[in-house]
Amino acid sequence: MARMKAAMAAVLVMEKEGVTQAFGVPGAAINPFYAALRERQSIAHVLARHVEGASHMAEGYTRAKAGNIGVCIGTSGPAGCDMITGLYSAQADSIPILCVTGQAPRARLHKEDFQAVDITAIARPVTKWATTVMEPAQVPRAFQQAFQLMRSGRPGPVLIDLPFDVQLAEIEFDIDTYEPLPAYRPAASRRQVEKALELLDEAERPLIVAGGGIVNADACGLLVEFAELAGLPVIPTLMGWGAIPDDHPLMAGMCGLQTAHRYGNATLLASDFVLGIGNRWANRHTGSPEVYTRGRRFVHVDIEPTQIGRVFAPDYGIVSDAKAALALFVEIAAEWKAQGRLRDRSAWVRECQGRKGALEHLRKTHFDDVPMKPQRVYECMNRAFGPGTTYVSTIGLSQIAAAQFLHVYRPRDWINCGQAGPLGWTVPAALGVRAADPARRIVALSGDYDFQFMIEELAAGAQFKLPYLHVVVNNSYLGLIRQAQRGFAMDYCVQLGFDNINAPEGEGYGVDHVKVVEGLGCKAIRVHRPGEFAPAVAQAEAWMAEHRVPVVIEVILERVTNIAMGTEIDAIVEFEPGAEAPADAPTAIALLD
Numbered sequence: 001m002a003r004m005k006a007a008m009a010a011v012l013v014m015e016k017e018g019v020t021q022a023f024g025v026p027g028a029a030i031n032p033f034y035a036a037l038r039e040r041q042s043i044a045h046v047l048a049r050h051v052e053g054a055s056h057m058a059e060g061y062t063r064a065k066a067g068n069i070g071v072c073i074g075t076s077g078p079a080g081c082d083m084i085t086g087l088y089s090a091q092a093d094s095i096p097i098l099c100v101t102g103q104a105p106r107a108r109l110h111k112e113d114f115q116a117v118d119i120t121a122i123a124r125p126v127t128k129w130a131t132t133v134m135e136p137a138q139v140p141r142a143f144q145q146a147f148q149l150m151r152s153g154r155p156g157p158v159l160i161d162l163p164f165d166v167q168l169a170e171i172e173f174d175i176d177t178y179e180p181l182p183a184y185r186p187a188a189s190r191r192q193v194e195k196a197l198e199l200l201d202e203a204e205r206p207l208i209v210a211g212g213g214i215v216n217a218d219a220c221g222l223l224v225e226f227a228e229l230a231g232l233p234v235i236p237t238l239m240g241w242g243a244i245p246d247d248h249p250l251m252a253g254m255c256g257l258q259t260a261h262r263y264g265n266a267t268l269l270a271s272d273f274v275l276g277i278g279n280r281w282a283n284r285h286t287g288s289p290e291v292y293t294r295g296r297r298f299v300h301v302d303i304e305p306t307q308i309g310r311v312f313a314p315d316y317g318i319v320s321d322a323k324a325a326l327a328l329f330v331e332i333a334a335e336w337k338a339q340g341r342l343r344d345r346s347a348w349v350r351e352c353q354g355r356k357g358a359l360e361h362l363r364k365t366h367f368d369d370v371p372m373k374p375q376r377v378y379e380c381m382n383r384a385f386g387p388g389t390t391y392v393s394t395i396g397l398s399q400i401a402a403a404q405f406l407h408v409y410r411p412r413d414w415i416n417c418g419q420a421g422p423l424g425w426t427v428p429a430a431l432g433v434r435a436a437d438p439a440r441r442i443v444a445l446s447g448d449y450d451f452q453f454m455i456e457e458l459a460a461g462a463q464f465k466l467p468y469l470h471v472v473v474n475n476s477y478l479g480l481i482r483q484a485q486r487g488f489a490m491d492y493c494v495q496l497g498f499d500n501i502n503a504p505e506g507e508g509y510g511v512d513h514v515k516v517v518e519g520l521g522c523k524a525i526r527v528h529r530p531g532e533f534a535p536a537v538a539q540a541e542a543w544m545a546e547h548r549v550p551v552v553i554e555v556i557l558e559r560v561t562n563i564a565m566g567t568e569i570d571a572i573v574e575f576e577p578g579a580e581a582p583a584d585a586p587t588a589i590a591l592l593d
């Protein structure tokens with residue numbers, strides 16, 4: 001047995017649970033925890049420039065690799081509040097991160113102590129567990145339970161709040177015999193999977209909807225194996241994108257609102273049976289649930305019991321970890337195939353493949369306009385980057401267009417804040433991905449507003465040598481929001497563009513991103529024409545190799561909103577490029593060709 005400060009016990013548990021990296025911002029109330037980190041020197045630390053940035057770095061770190069758990073640290077009061085957005089986006093996308101906050105001493109918690117706030121109450125709705133540890137001896141156990149909870153069932157974030165005197169208190173704790181608690185992951189039974197396959201067998205045009213749960217469970221190989229065995233087209237959700245490679249013959253496209261392919265929507269509407277695995281039926285994927293469900297049967301497999309029946313009642317539900325379920329789907333489908341019991345789906349698969357290649361379902365990208373049309377930027381990106389690239393993105397027209405135009409070939413190569421979509425997420429998340437993986441090619445994508453939200457985190461990238469390439473598509477226009485006006489006259493003091501007194505080009509685009517980026521210790525290059533993109537990438541790569549800092553390619557775009565308006569999958573209202581969406585349209589999609 002050993003006597004130690006509770007803060008030290010917490011750090012030792014984190015070590016045993018596999019933590020090697022943390023992101024944070026110190027402050028007086030969390031100093032004892034930082035002192036323990038310093039003493040151990042076992043957990044690297046990236047100093048964020050904003051505490052929200054630290055929380056998104058932790059998310060990027062978790063999302064980058066199976067098994068990772070990102071850690072973010074902040075002091076009492078405002079620091080925890082700043083990390084709420086990261087906890088929300090982690091919870092919404094089923095991403096485990098551990099948030100550690102300092103707190104006022106126990107005896108002063110309700111005595112107007114400086115920066116004392118009930119952070120656990122604030123964090124509770126956006127975490128799996130939020131706790132202020134009031135007994136020092138409970139500290140190592142709180143951390144032990146946190147790791148078990150984050151890994152059990154539907155993964156998600158936990159917040160542990162440590163009063164100052166609790167961190168400093170001496171406790172007895174034996175780290176040598178410490179063991180992580182086993183995670184709880186329910187598994188489908190053979191009978192359940194047989195029943196699902198029996199229902200599937202009755203269908204004429206079945207397909208799989210593959211959610212982010214498959215990526216989280218590291219089960220993408222099994223998904224592809226099962227789809228190939230049973231001859232089933234696969235529609236990934238936005239969170240599941242990459243679970244099957246874009247160029248796989250069974251990848252049928254994404255469907256739903258905004259981040260969808262026309263052929264994906266058409267294939268979903270043509271199907272009569274959907275096997276959803278590790279997905280939530282969120283409205284970005286379903287569009288209108290009435291249209292989505294009409295005329296087809298559903299089997300839903302999810303690790304979280306309360307997800308089944310939440311959006312609509314499936315014909316059959318199975319509570320299971322995606323990997324455990326898919327292993328059984330593969331096993332039983334292989335047996336049935338050997339017995340000649342699996343139906344031949346080749347005609348249906350050919351029909352779906354035909355839609356994928358049909359001109360009326362494709363979107364034009366090859367525009368030569370200057371300023372550039374956004375579609376052309378994604379064409380340039382596909383040519384410049386290709387397979388083996390990890391894209392990081394959050395929200396805005398850029399994210400929507402990325403989903404429509406870019407290609408993803410491997411799990412975790414589309415790192416996206418799918419459900420919460422907070423502006424500012426992209427820079428810190430990309431830094432977190434780099435901290436998790438020193439080798440892969442990382443390309444982040446932002447609109448100019450998303451980029452400006454947390455631009456200061458580039459300084460952390462420069463300081464801690466976290467190079468990645470950031471494409472900023474600058475329309476200086478709040479494209480998505482302006483497009484989403486739908487008749488509301490929101491255009492009141494919300495112009496991003498202004499005449500910057502220091503910008504000699506006087507384009508009215510406002511912020512000079514190149515200057516700001518350089519001021520933060522990174523490199524940047526501005527692109528106006530399609531032909532300048534590839535040389536800019538070559539320059540960016542040379543800079544990254546030489547300086548090991550983030551590099552930004554800013555592309556000046558035309559100021560339009562004519563890309564990828566949301567659409568309910570039954571009601572595509574089309575309008576001309578450059579035109580505003582019809583005011584009375586509940587949803588609309590721009591004609592891009």
Ligand SMILES: Cc1ncc(C[n+]2csc(CCOP(=O)(O)OP(=O)(O)O)c2C)c(N)n1
Nearest residue numbers: 396397398422423447448449450478479480
């Ligand atoms: C924290 C936060 N505030 C507001 C929004 C609403 N919002 C979504 S997209 C957007 C405009 C984004 O502009 P930009 O990043 O330049 O991308 P664009 O749509 O022009 O490509 C806004 C304000 C948000 N998603 N997150």
